[in-house]
Amino acid sequence: MPSNQDFYEFLIKRAKQLTDDWYNSLDKSNTSGVYTSSNPQVIETLKQQNFEFHGILCSIFITERLAFEQELDKWILSVAEDKEHINTPNHHILKEFVRVREQYLGFLQEFKDMSSEEDGFDVFNEWWKLLVQSFDHAMVRFVEMQTAVVNKQLQAQQEVINELSSPVIKLNEHTALLPLVGNIEPTRAEYILENALEQCVEKGVTQLFIDLSGVVLIDTMVAHQLFNLMDALQLIGVKPILSGLRPEIAQTAVQLGLKFDNLTITSTLSQALNRL
CATH class of the missing domain: 1.10.490 (Globin-like)
Structure with missing residues (x-):
């Protein structure tokens, strides 16, 4: 056999x-x-x-x-x-x-x-x-x-x-810009939060301009994430300045009961940059 x-x-x-x-x-x-x-x-x-x-x-x-x-x-x-x-x-x-x-x-x-x-x-x-x-x-x-x-x-x-679409760009020794563009879904929002905090610490940023003029729409979960970012930035000693907030995004934030009390907000990025 x-x-x-x-x-x-x-x-x-x-x-x-x-x-x-x-x-x-x-x-x-x-x-x-x-x-x-x-x-x-x-x-x-x-x-x-x-x-x-x-x-x-x-x-x-x-x-x-x-x-x-x-x-x-x-x-x-x-x-x-x-x-x-x-x-x-x-x-x-x-x-x-x-x-x-x-x-x-x-x-x-x-x-x-x-x-x-x-x-x-x-x-x-x-x-x-x-x-x-x-x-x-x-x-x-x-x-x-x-x-x-x-x-x-x-x-x-x-x-x-994600990294290229949410860069923390230094404007001077302690100030930086985070321009956000396009749709922000939950995964990207989570990345933005983590990346922004890390970059601010690494670059010694104490003031961060966050421009939302390029963001057309965000859902309720993402809105929460962005406002969590504002709170987290303040906890690590970074002052967030928000600009370009579209009416529909502002309405979403209000409906969610999110507070703007401790935030500096300008209608445009150019107005925010005038604070430099």
Whole structure:
């Protein structure tokens, strides 16, 4: 009866053939991203990634499941973080996983046809199930990991956007300006509060002009956050001066019962800056 080692050796000897056959059979008219690249370096990297996958996938027949999945996860993460694959639609990547799986099932049939054993049906059936399960696992893990990678990138980009859209700009030694522009949703409002406090402390600011003339609309939760910012600034010794407060925002604040007693407010930023 053929052994796992026999089938492993059969497959691993054909790893290079698997990669060459796979790449040469790519239908570049029906895919996109990394699979259509004409850049020699990208093509070589793609082939190397595919070849490395075979070395890991074949090992499922001679290694413990946990060790196999750990090595597979390392490979999947490297591909998920690859810029070329990030720019390739997931459905095209999954389609290539399926095509490679068909290669393996084809080789399984070839190995079965070569075998003279009549009682090896159960073994071949187990190998078939193991291959299908391994590819299913690889595809699920790829989607999970690439989603995590993309979300992490989006979060980092959002943090940069937040930082650029709510800068504390020093005007002189102890005075700074915080110009707010665009829609302010709760997450951004929370970032503004934290960032403004940190920047004021780091820059030695004792007076902060907060201009809202570029803010069209805020909801009740955000209004609370902004007024919490005013209170927090005063607690750390920074005097907030509010300018550009639109009527609708003022109405929201009044409806919420927010107090303006301890705030210096001007209608425009230029009026506020005249206090310098």
